[in-house]
Amino acid sequence: MSVAYCCCTLKIVDESHPSSGISVNFFAENFEKLPRVESAGDIIQLLRVVIKSHRSWVNVVFDKKLSSFALYEGRCDSKFAPYQVSPKFHPRVQDKKFIERLRKWTVGHQPETGTQPETASSDSLSLKEIKQGNQSNLTCKVIHICEVKQGEWMLFVWDGTDAPPVNIHKKLEEEFDKPLILQLEASPLSRDILCTFPSVGTILRMTADRCNEKLGLHLLKAGKWVQFRNINFEVRSGIWCGILLPKSRFSYLPDDDNLVLHSQRTYNERLKHKWGRMPLSTFPWPSYVTETNHDHKDVSFLTLMEVLSSREATAKFRCVVRVVATLPDRPENFRSSSCGTYRIRLTLEDPTARIHAYLYAEDAVVKVSTQKA
Incomplete structure (x- = not known):
């Protein structure tokens, strides 16, 4: 029976290989057991790994049965506790000295990676x-x-x-x-x-x-x-x-x-900024003659994301949105034929979110304004 393994390759550097580095190949049953480096420049400690050479290339193989690893933050002010360890890892007394020296060395030798x-x-x-x-x-x-x-x-x-x-x-x-x-x-x-x-x-x-x-x-x-x-x-x-x-x-x-x-x-x-919540793309900006039913004309505009996360159960919001759908679809159908009551559902959006806004009865009689967002 064949068994599928997950794998990853890390390029590591230290004082002995500051420019070229060495590749380390990891194999595991699932992704959770592979090393997850949080930032370029972090430090990985490898124990009982196999070093192989092929022609002029040298690489390191992590044997899941024998090897172990630990990952540490690379910043000098970080703690010495690793943020990830493999199941077989056992810390040693001399580890702190090695980690401290590598952190000082990396200050002047930033790794050449795509995260620069x-x-x-x-x-x-x-x-x-x-x-x-x-x-x-x-x-x-x-x-x-x-x-x-x-x-x-x-x-x-x-x-x-x-x-x-x-x-x-x-x-x-x-x-x-x-x-x-x-x-x-x-x-x-x-x-x-x-x-x-x-x-x-x-x-x-x-x-x-x-x-x-x-x-x-x-x-x-x-x-x-x-x-x-x-x-x-x-x-x-x-x-x-x-x-x-x-x-x-x-x-x-x-x-x-x-x-x-x-x-x-x-x-x-x-x-x-006063207008910082206004869309910076091609969404429409309100003109200076735009009128709303909001009590305070100087109230800042909010985004729909702020509406969705508002702690107020009932509140008025001033937003700049665009209407992307209506239900019913035509104005002549806004009023119910059975009871004569207005009921409209608007689908509104801005760069942060898309929501439904409902107009019912007397709310739908007045002109639709941005406060309904």
Whole structure:
């Protein structure tokens, strides 16, 4: 009987191989038993590994029956406790001295990887630049991870920018039988999860077609900045979606990466600015003559994500949205033929979310305004 193994390869450097490094091949029964390096420059301790040479190449093989490993943060101010160990790992007294020396050495010898700031910033798109059809790289922060089906994972990623709005090719009369979906996942996320999402900027759903196990998406950690390479973008029911391919790859980025710092700084500036929550894409901006029924004209605009995560059971919100669907589909059907009452369902969206807004009875008599968002 054949047994399938998961594998990964790490390139490691130390004082004896500062430039070329050595490749280490790992084999395990599942992804959970493979080393999961959180940041470039972290330290891995290997015990009882096999060193092999082939022609002029030297590599290291991790034998799951004999070998063991431990992963430590590479920062000098970090604790000496490893954040991941293999089952057979046993710490030694001299380990602390070796880890301390390697941390001091890495300060002046940063590893040459694809997670360096100049590499991550040079060839990656932001969410405001995504287009359909072309394979691209994307640098973003993983906000949430969930299993949508058995063995199929969906990532929610963000970089603080607004994805461009898309044209929705759907007839109005189709809304009754085939309503426009509010999210790509089968059921909406809980409010507790939505409260952890940034209030400004598009949250992109990212999934993989038949290659989840190979990519190991479930091993990603929420809150980490990641660079994805060789991914596609599609529009599904008017919602942007990132598609991971069998050849897609990802790597963690350090918190001091130039693009990471720029994204976080831009996001913080948007939150402070009076108009920071306004869409930065081609969504319509309100004119100075726009009138609403809101009591305070100087109230700041909010995003739909802030509406969804609001703690108020009943509240008024001022939002800039676009209407992407209505039910009933025609104005002459807004009033019920049986009781004469108005009842309308609007599907609204902005760069952060898509929601249903219901107008009923006297609420539907007055002019529809942004407070109904």
